[in-house]
Amino acid sequence: MIRLTGIARTFLVGGEEVHALRTVDLEIAHGEYLSIMGPSGSGKSTLLNIIGLLDRPDAGSYELDRKNVTALSDDELARVRREKIGFVFQFFHLVPRLTAVQNIELPMILAGIDPAERKPRLARLLAEYGLEERAGHRPDQLSGGQCQRVAIARAMSMGPTVILADEPTGNLDRHTGQEVLSVLERVHQNGGTLVIVTHDPEIGARATRRLRMLDGAVVGDDSG
Amino acid sequence: MRLADLLNFAWQVLRGSVSRTLLILLAMGIGVAAVVMVTALGEGARLYVASQFGALGTNLIIVLPGRSETSGAMPGVLIGKTPRSLTLEDALALKRSHAIRRFAPLIIGAGDVRTGARSRETPVLGSTSELMDIRSMELAQGVFLPPGDPRHSQPVCVIGSKVASELFGSRPALGEWVRIGDRRFRVIGILAPQGQSLGFNTNEIVIVPLAAAQALFNTESLFRILIEAKSREQIVAAQADVEEIVRLRHEGERDITVITQDAVLATFDRILRALTLTVASIAAISLAVAGILIMNVMLIAVxxxxxxxxxxxxxxxxxxxIRLAFFTEAMLLALGGAAAGLVVGELGRSIAVQLFPAIPFQAPWWALVAAPATAMLTAVLFTLAPARRAARLDPVQALSRR
Known part of the structure; x- marks a missing residue:
């Protein structure tokens, strides 16, 4: 469960203060499927980065699974990120020199998980995301949809509480995008929390709870 | 992160950019190889000099007439230096010392050695039978000067191998007569070819009994007295004895110079060691350059x-x-470069040995440890800044750019 209280984030751009987020209050329950929509510059990516502990708010407090994570050190944040959060990016962000299976393995390697334990988990992930035949391929030998499936498998490898996806279909054609989205939605169907940032209303509409943002503030929160 | 995973991750990076990896390995390798080879050369020269001194004879003490010091004291008072010559009687008096095993007085001059129509100008050494043992000379044929009272002499001589071949060609020289100045000597021995030793090419000398040389060159004074101490520990005692005995004989004046082989050897040893260290540290600069190359490449990598x-x-x-990942990468590069450098250095050393078999080229153990260690250290030092920069990178910004 995620609880944001009075979160604000200001950037300095060319000596001028830009309020990316102005006092955002948000509660996301466990197992929710949330989409964040809004025009570019509305602060939706900043919000996602703060939820994902990649960025720190200038004000406000953040509780993740009933634990205040606002004051944690960088290393502690890295640990929480590793265990509870899975990221899916618009540009996949796969390491180009590593094969699909090595990319999926990365979070487990960073967590120091025993290779004997990694093996069955990898096999399960490859099977779950239909990547068994592409396991030994490098990203440049994979299609966009396959790349994003590798990225989703990687995000799921540590069994996170929440999956954060930033424009996950933004770099894919319509058909592949739909396919990737349905793969992502399996997270929600399996009881996980899924947050998707998008500016595509059609994709945003598929979520069970839809957030609208404008100028760094939440202007619409629509569930049902 | 496990060590195996860390190594594997770094290995993937290095394998991913082959030319970059090879270039750094080359730079590191050259640095390490340079240090190894340069120290091998220096150490080889040092061992060579030491062995040459050893070939002179062991526990050697050399006595020279005259004393090298500044004379003349107060202005207006002239104190002349009258170097007393060193005589055979001085040498014979040395028998009193218990620290001395044997000694050989030495006179040197240039003589015209003739046989039949052939003639050759060579250095002529006048000495006694002890010379052979003191200077570890070897004979190819015949015998050395006969022992006996050095005040009397027989008309015999021992000649160097080159003198023998020049004067007699392929004819046997042993038992033949040669004429030196206006005296005749029978050849009783021929020296084995030994080459240079402390200023003389033993292949080109003629050795005659001391008394004969005294008559030949019309001199009483000795050029040197060569002394062999009973053991290495006795060298100091022998030196003191020599100085004391000769001082008493020379009416209390210290007018000789005593050189011990140890002192000369120690001086050469120090000089060559310093030289080796100096050139090795110059070679080590190339390691620093390799380190800077690593830093540069790592900064680009970040x-x-x-x-x-x-x-x-x-x-x-x-x-x-993240820092650890960068350090592992740098360490792998340094290790690989050091290994390649050690191999290349060893290769260069064996080539040098092939070219100059007389010189025992051998990199000292400290260089074999110090060169790779320096490579590793520079790699880590020069990765500090790039690794820090990488670890501080803001993930949001790093990910947002395409």
Whole structure:
């Protein structure tokens, strides 16, 4: 469960203060499927980065699974990120020199998980995301949809509480995008929390709870 | 992160950019190889000099007439220096010392050695039978000067191998007569070819009994007295004895110079060691250059791999893990470069040995340890800044750019 209280984030751009987020209050329950929509510059990516502990708010407090994570050190944040959060990016962000299976393995390697334990988990992930035949391929030998499936498998490898996806279909054609989205939605169907940032209303509409943002503030929160 | 995973991750990076990896290995390798080869050359020269001194004879003490010091004291008072010559009687008096095993007085001059129509100008040494043992000479044929009272002499001589071949060609020289100045000597021995030793080419000398040389060159004074101490520990005692005995004989004046082989050897040893260290540290500069190359490449890598570093952070990598990944990469490069350098250095050493078999080229153990260690140290030192930069990278910014 995620609880944001009075979160604000200001950037300095060319000596001028830009309020990316102005006092955002948000509660996301466990197992929710949330989409964040809004025009570019509305602060939706900043919000996602703060939820994902990649960025720190200038004000406000953040509780993740009933634990205040606002004051944690960088290393502690890295640990929480590793265990509870899975990221899916618009540009996949796969390491180009590593094969699909090595990319999926990365979070487990960073967590120091025993290779004997990694093996069955990898096999399960490859099977779950239909990547068994592409396991030994490098990203440049994979299609966009396959790349994003590798990225989703990687995000799921540590069994996170929440999956954060930033424009996950933004770099894919319509058909592949739909396919990737349905793969992502399996997270929600399996009881996980899924947050998707998008500016595509059609994709945003598929979520069970839809957030609208404008100028760094939440202007619409629509569930049902 | 496990060590095996860390190594594997760094290995993947290195394998991913082959030419970059090879270039750094080359730079590191050259640095290490240079240090190894240069120290091998220096150490070889040092061992060569030591062995040459050893070939002179062991526990050697050399006595020279005259004393090298500044004379003349107060202005207006002239104190002349009258170097007393060193005589055979001085030498014979040395028998009193218990620290001395044997000694050989030495007179040197240039003589015209003739047989039949052939003639050759060679250095002529006048000495006694002890010379052979003191200077570890070897005979090819015949015998050395006969022992006996050095005040009397027989008309015999021992000639160097080159003198023999020049004067007699392929004819046997043993038992033949040669004429030196206005005296005749029978050849009783021929020296084995030994080459240079402390200023003389033993292949080109003629050795005659001391008394004969005294008559030949019309002199009583000795050129040197060569002394062999009973043991290495006795060298100091022998030196003191020599100085004391000769001082008493010379009415209390210290007018000789006593050189011990140890002192000369120690001086050469120090000089050559210092030289080796100096050139080795110059070679080590190339290691520093290799280190700077590593830093440069790592800084480029931090820029090139921004997205990857950002991603690793998003996946939960701590700053320490990112730093460690960079250090592992640098260490692998340094290790590989050091290994390649050691191999190349060893190769260069064996080539040098092939070219100059007389010189025992051998890199000292400290160089074999110090060169790779320096490579490793520079690699780590020069990776500090890039690794820090990578660890501090803001993941949001690193990921946002395409």
């Amino acid at each position: 820029t090139q791999r921004r997205r990857e570093i950002g991603l690793l952070k998003a996946l939960g990598a701590t700053g320490a893990q």
